Amino acid sequence: MTLAVILKQVPDVVEELAIAPSGTDLDRDSVSYVVNEFDEHALEEALLLREATGEDVVVVGVDTTGELDQALYTALAKGAQRAVKLVGDFEGSWLSTRALAGLLAPVIRELSPRLVLTGVQAPDDLDGQLAPTLGALLDWPHTGVVVGTELADGVVRVRKELWGGIMLDLELATPAVLGIQAARATPRYVPVGRVRQAMRESTIEEVEVETPVESAPKLSRLRAPEAAGRAEMLTGSPSDVAERILEILRARGLY
Amino acid sequence: MAEHILVLAEQLEGQLTDVTLELIGVARRLAASRGSGVDALVLGDGVSSLAATVPADRTLLMEHPALRLFNPEAAQRALEAVARETSPWLVLVPNTSLGMDVAAAVATRLGWPLVAYCQAIEERDGQLVATSQLFGGKILADCPVGTDHAVLSVLAGAFSSEAAAPEPPARIERLTPPAELDALRVRATGLERPEAADVDITRAEKIVAVGRGIESKDNLELAEELAEGLGAVVAASRPLVDAGWLPRSRQVGKSGLKVKPRLYLALGISGAPEHLEGMRDAELIIAVNKDPKAPIFDVAHYGVVADLFDVAEALQERLGG
Ligand SMILES: Cc1cc2nc3c(=O)[nH]c(=O)nc-3n(C[C@H](O)[C@H](O)[C@H](O)COP(=O)(O)OP(=O)(O)OC[C@H]3O[C@@H](n4cnc5c(N)ncnc54)[C@H](O)[C@@H]3O)c2cc1C
Ligand SMILES: Nc1ncnc2c1ncn2[C@@H]1O[C@H](COP(=O)(O)O)[C@@H](O)[C@H]1O
Numbered sequence: 001m002t003l004a005v006i007l008k009q010v011p012d013v014v015e016e017l018a019i020a021p022s023g024t025d026l027d028r029d030s031v032s033y034v035v036n037e038f039d040e041h042a043l044e045e046a047l048l049l050r051e052a053t054g055e056d057v058v059v060v061g062v063d064t065t066g067e068l069d070q071a072l073y074t075a076l077a078k079g080a081q082r083a084v085k086l087v088g089d090f091e092g093s094w095l096s097t098r099a100l101a102g103l104l105a106p107v108i109r110e111l112s113p114r115l116v117l118t119g120v121q122a123p124d125d126l127d128g129q130l131a132p133t134l135g136a137l138l139d140w141p142h143t144g145v146v147v148g149t150e151l152a153d154g155v156v157r158v159r160k161e162l163w164g165g166i167m168l169d170l171e172l173a174t175p176a177v178l179g180i181q182a183a184r185a186t187p188r189y190v191p192v193g194r195v196r197q198a199m200r201e202s203t204i205e206e207v208e209v210e211t212p213v214e215s216a217p218k219l220s221r222l223r224a225p226e227a228a229g230r231a232e233m234l235t236g237s238p239s240d241v242a243e244r245i246l247e248i249l250r251a252r253g254l255y
Numbered sequence: 256m257a258e259h260i261l262v263l264a265e266q267l268e269g270q271l272t273d274v275t276l277e278l279i280g281v282a283r284r285l286a287a288s289r290g291s292g293v294d295a296l297v298l299g300d301g302v303s304s305l306a307a308t309v310p311a312d313r314t315l316l317m318e319h320p321a322l323r324l325f326n327p328e329a330a331q332r333a334l335e336a337v338a339r340e341t342s343p344w345l346v347l348v349p350n351t352s353l354g355m356d357v358a359a360a361v362a363t364r365l366g367w368p369l370v371a372y373c374q375a376i377e378e379r380d381g382q383l384v385a386t387s388q389l390f391g392g393k394i395l396a397d398c399p400v401g402t403d404h405a406v407l408s409v410l411a412g413a414f415s416s417e418a419a420a421p422e423p424p425a426r427i428e429r430l431t432p433p434a435e436l437d438a439l440r441v442r443a444t445g446l447e448r449p450e451a452a453d454v455d456i457t458r459a460e461k462i463v464a465v466g467r468g469i470e471s472k473d474n475l476e477l478a479e480e481l482a483e484g485l486g487a488v489v490a491a492s493r494p495l496v497d498a499g500w501l502p503r504s505r506q507v508g509k510s511g512l513k514v515k516p517r518l519y520l521a522l523g524i525s526g527a528p529e530h531l532e533g534m535r536d537a538e539l540i541i542a543v544n545k546d547p548k549a550p551i552f553d554v555a556h557y558g559v560v561a562d563l564f565d566v567a568e569a570l571q572e573r574l575g576g
Contacts, residue, residue, distance in 0.1 A: 128359030165449030231558030
């Protein structure tokens with residue numbers, strides 16, 4: 001049996017994001033892509049489950065950036081057994097979650113995993129998160145905001161975070177789909193040399209898929225949040241700024 | 256077309272959550288402008304007294320043992336059945352840990368569009384527009400919502416929770432749970448509340464909060480010293496807690512704690528929506544971040560675009576450290 005992990009590349013939000021002239025997408029030429037950080041946690045959680053149960057880990061992704069190989073080889077170097085890449089006529093486009101799930105569902109069904117793990121959310125999932133969408137399409141039990149998993153006979157036990165530190169324990173019949181918030185351990189690091197080795201020694205399986213029918217909500221425009229109400233900016237040298245901060249605190253009796 | 260709005264009410268152990276009131280408030284505003292009403296769906300077991308307090312026009316109450324604790328499969332089946340039956344124009348679901356399991360799944364099964372992470376839902380030029388907050392809060396997406404069905408998942412804290420009781424008072428209708436609730440593949444097995452912590456950040460008057468910009472566990476010392484000089488306590492964004500650098504009880508945000516101190520000094524925190532959820536109501540927010548576009552500056556009162564280490568050291572010198 002296998003554990004399927006779905007990885008997605010997303011624009012790095014720590015960098016500056018520019019909106020394309022169309023107004024309905026980011027300027028894809030100027031973004032740099034990273035693997036969705038929660039997907040990294042999903043992979044780590046799967047690798048931890050593998051250590052406990054011996055399951056194979058298969059990483060799966062839809063190549064919307066043309067750069068997915070790097071992410072898949074890194075996953076192989078970290079300890080995944082197989083990598084599957086869905087390719088089609090959608091490079092450079094922003095696929096909705098439902099379109100993505102529509103492409104993935106038949107491939108996942110074919111892989112017939114015990115569990116599907118993916119990130120709890122992604123920075124670009126305008127029409128919602130992948131785990132519940134895929135769960136609904138496959139009609140498999142699913143849940144998100146998962147911070148711990150344990151596989152047992154025919155079930156997976158998960159710890160789901162609510163709020164304020166409250167935890168909910170759930171038991172889902174397998175196969176199930178999980179949206180991982182945080183793995184039980186910090187996602188492992190893998191040296192570049194090991195990634196290069198994976199590139200030499202393993203192959204990524206490719207599956208050609210049809211361009212999905214777009215099902216995203218209508219989007220009239222993207223924009224940056226309004227500048228109104230933004231902070232008053234303190235400028236100058238660090239010591240000027242420190243002085244101003246302490247003045248502000250003194251004026252309010254906070255220091 | 257139906258014009259009424261269905262709100263998925265969220266309750267935990269018989270307590271309605273604030274976000275539920277926020278959703279009902281916005282739903283009533285939208286429905287009133289169309290002369291329509293708001294249905295609230297309350298799911299639970301033994302929650303009929305709670306149902307009477309929900310400020311909707313009509314409260315649909317579904318009780319079943321599987322709905323006692325939150326069960327994502329049960330909630331999804333229930334909401335789907337009610338949406339099919341009542342055919343609302345809009346379904347509003349809170350974008351919480353519970354709502355996230357339900358909104359996308361129900362929208363997919365119904366084939367209705369979903370706009371997630373809504374922070375605003377407004378009429379603009381005779382058109383309803385739902386605004387989704389994406390890319391860590393750096394970009395907003397305006398999505399027109401037509402007269403067709405749609406599901407909106409709404410961020411907590413985006414709307415006021417002052418939904419007044421309706422006139423005339425709500426009707427409560429008891430619904431029969433769908434048969435699927437007797438054959439679920441998901442079981443809720445327990446709920447655990449956190450143990451009391453050494454420091455209660457929700458009671459602190461001043462907080463020095465650190466994010467991923469602090470870079471390493473060793474650098475936390477700097478924050479500790481600064482906090483000591485200011486008479487504050489140290490709190491953090493989620494990644495630092497996930498890394499095990501600080502206990503869960505110090506986490507501010509959606510899945511952590513909600514704080515409202517007199518001072519919130521944020522160092523190297525980007526201001527993702529999930530973080531802002533926990534601190535945006537602080538009386539005074541001062542943020543230091545290298546990135547002038549960091550969303551934390553949208554909620555801060557004062558901002559400094561600088562290296563946090565430079566500012567922290569300069570502050571520390573003045574505090575006599
Ligand atoms: C369901 C769910 C629940 C969540 N709950 C929470 C929650 O409760 N609390 C929470 O915080 N997050 C929560 N998150 C995570 C959230 O989405 C963000 O990932 C997180 O808040 C980011 O933390 P950060 O700002 O520290 O890190 P980043 O987003 O990585 O930001 C680091 C910032 O530091 C700045 N920086 C770097 N170096 C320096 C320097 N030397 N000087 C100054 N600035 C610097 C960078 O410009 C950047 O803006 C949740 C996510 C999900 C999906
Ligand atoms: N005042 C009301 N508040 C909420 N929901 C209502 C109200 N009136 C009718 N409904 C619901 O709306 C559905 C159809 O509404 P309509 O299209 O307005 O006839 C009915 O089946 C009810 O579920």
